[in-house]
Amino acid sequence: MEQHQHKxxxxxxxxxxxxxxxxxxxxxxxxxxxxxxxxxxxxxxxxPGTPSLRDVVSRYRVRIEGWPLADVPFxxxxxxxxxxxxxxxxxxxxxxxxxxRAIDEAEFSAMMADPSPWVxxxxxxxxxxxxxxxx
Numbered sequence: 001m002e003q004h005q006h007k008x009x010x011x012x013x014x015x016x017x018x019x020x021x022x023x024x025x026x027x028x029x030x031x032x033x034x035x036x037x038x039x040x041x042x043x044x045x046x047x048p049g050t051p052s053l054r055d056v057v058s059r060y061r062v063r064i065e066g067w068p069l070a071d072v073p074f075x076x077x078x079x080x081x082x083x084x085x086x087x088x089x090x091x092x093x094x095x096x097x098x099x100x101r102a103i104d105e106a107e108f109s110a111m112m113a114d115p116s117p118w119v120x121x122x123x124x125x126x127x128x129x130x131x132x133x134x135x
Contacts, residue, residue, distance in 0.1 A: 016083060023086045024077050030093045034100055035060060052076040061108050066098040 014022070035056065053074065057064060067074055072085045080086055092098035103111070 020081075020083050020086065023083060023090055024080070027077055027086060027090050027093065030090070031056070034093065035062075037100070057111075060100075061103050061105075062100040063103050063107070063111070064098065065101050066092060068092065068098075 031053070053064065053076065056062065064074075068088055071088055072080065077086070077089075080089070089098065
């Protein structure tokens with residue numbers, strides 16, 4: 001009879017990779033939930049796949065305010081390979097300093113003509129000249 005040995009971790013602390021995966025997953029779920037707020041009541045609750053943040057901005061006519069461009073370039077969350085940067089984003093979404101703002105058609109058209117302002121600083125603050133990376 002063949003015996004199988006189970007290997008147990010000596011240290012139950014999660015690896016860096018596991019923490020990255022969990023944080024990224026939590027961020028994605030949080031962003032999806034934020035899209036279902038009263039600001040965007042018509043958002044379908046089941047979005048196929050995982051759209052990039054730029055797709056979300058385009059599809060739902062929203063702008064992401066408060067994104068920390070100086071610390072985290074605006075890109076797909078899968079491309080953010082640094083746990084502290086993901087944690088900055090997670091804290092921002094959780095405490096409300098990063099949020100969606102619905103935009104009108106004129107603002108959307110302006111964003112399409114000049115895609116650099118896909119995300120913005122909190123209302124009333126200057127963008128500081130930072131350009132957003134492709135997402």
